[in-house]
Amino acid sequence: xxxxxxxxxxxxxxxxxxxxxxxxxxxxxxxxxxxxxxxxxxxxxxxxxxxxxxxxxxxxxxxxxxxxxxxxxxxxxxxxxxxxxxxxxxxxxxxxxxxxxxxxxxxxxxxxxxxxxxxxxxxxxxxxxxxxxxxxxxxxxxxxxxxxxxxxxxxxxxxxxxxxxxxxxxxxxxxxxxxxxxxxxxxxxxxxxxxxxxxxxxxxxxxxxxxxxxxxxxxxxxxxxxxxxxxxxxxxxxxxxxxxxxxxxxxx
Numbered sequence: 001x002x003x004x005x006x007x008x009x010x011x012x013x014x015x016x017x018x019x020x021x022x023x024x025x026x027x028x029x030x031x032x033x034x035x036x037x038x039x040x041x042x043x044x045x046x047x048x049x050x051x052x053x054x055x056x057x058x059x060x061x062x063x064x065x066x067x068x069x070x071x072x073x074x075x076x077x078x079x080x081x082x083x084x085x086x087x088x089x090x091x092x093x094x095x096x097x098x099x100x101x102x103x104x105x106x107x108x109x110x111x112x113x114x115x116x117x118x119x120x121x122x123x124x125x126x127x128x129x130x131x132x133x134x135x136x137x138x139x140x141x142x143x144x145x146x147x148x149x150x151x152x153x154x155x156x157x158x159x160x161x162x163x164x165x166x167x168x169x170x171x172x173x174x175x176x177x178x179x180x181x182x183x184x185x186x187x188x189x190x191x192x193x194x195x196x197x198x199x200x201x202x203x204x205x206x207x208x209x210x211x212x213x214x215x216x217x218x219x220x221x222x223x224x225x226x227x228x229x230x231x232x233x234x235x236x237x238x239x240x241x242x243x244x245x246x247x248x249x250x251x252x
Contacts, residue, residue: 032058032188032200032213035083038223041190041198044167051252052168054109055187059086061210069094069208078205078239082215082224085187085202091143094208099154099183100146101204101211102171106251107131107142121145126156151181151243158249163228166197170250172235174243180206182243184235187213190225198225 029035033056037043046052064081066074069089087104089096096104103121110119110131116138119131122145134141152175161170168186175181188200198221202213216222220230235246 029060029083030062031060032056032083032085034060035188035200035213035224037190038198038225040192041222041225042192043188043190044197046168049113051106051109052189054112055105055168055185058105058187060084061086064212066210066212069096074209079212080215080217082200082202082213085211085213087211089208089210090139091146091208095143095146096204096208097146097206098204099149099151099181100208102154102183102185103145103149104142105185105211106169107138111138122149122153122157124149124153126153126158128157151175151183152178154183154249155181155247158251161248161250163248166199166228166248169252170248172201172231172246173249174235174240174246176244180243182235182240184231184246185211196227198222198227199231200224201226201231 033043046056061084064084066079066081066084068074069092090104107119107121110116117132120128121141123129129145131138131141134144136144151173154171155173155175158171158173166186166189168188170186172184173181174183182203184201184203186199186201189197191197200213202211204211215224216226216230216234220234221227226234232246234240
């Protein structure tokens with residue numbers, strides 16, 4: 001009996017579509033700006049040379065696994081992970097925590113834009129310290145600030161931001177008394193026809209670990225995106241509540 005081995009286009013297309021969907025499910029999205037926005041919303045576009053645009057284009061890992069500074073995987077039910085930014089930690093020590101990752105993104109943006117002469121971070125008290133005056137190499141400059149400044153430094157030194165002006169790069173900073181605090185970073189934003197905005201927000205944490213984007217549950221936002229009010233509610237609950245009421249800050 002002769003077997004017909006001829007494959008038609010109609011047979012191939014469904015297979016290709018299945019493989020495409022399989023890749024999307026397994027590997028997710030390769031950059032932040034590929035994460036879909038909810039129905040009725042449109043992603044806000046920013047100048048190609050802006051810090052906001054840089055954050056929207058950050059690469060994502062193909063798996064939602066977070067690793068600590070010692071190479072061990074983060075386990076537990078503390079997070080609802082939307083995606084993990086593909087930036088391995090710079091140091092084999094417990095340095096790159098929440099505020100430190102925000103400083104690193106800000107510094108990396110200046111490096112990529114060839115603007116290191118404009119780069120500054122804050123000392124512990126919130127005073128600006130410029131890279132060009134530091135007499136340090138880039139990595140050493142970052143290490144010093146990760147070791148000697150924190151969320152309190154950003155709260156004291158960075159610019160205040162009004163709710164209606166929030167954009168990628170702005171931070172929710174929690175720190176009551178100069179000790180341990182927390183910093184969350186907006187990495188993308190979208191709005192609807194009524195001008196209502198929603199945000200993708202992420203953070204590093206303790207111990208030092210990779211930066212992830214937290215997926216908003218229903219009580220905090222829409223289809224994984226946070227509203228401002230929803231994120232403040234999220235921060236008012238365990239484990240972030242001990243760090244105090246959040247304020248909004250910006251490096252710019």
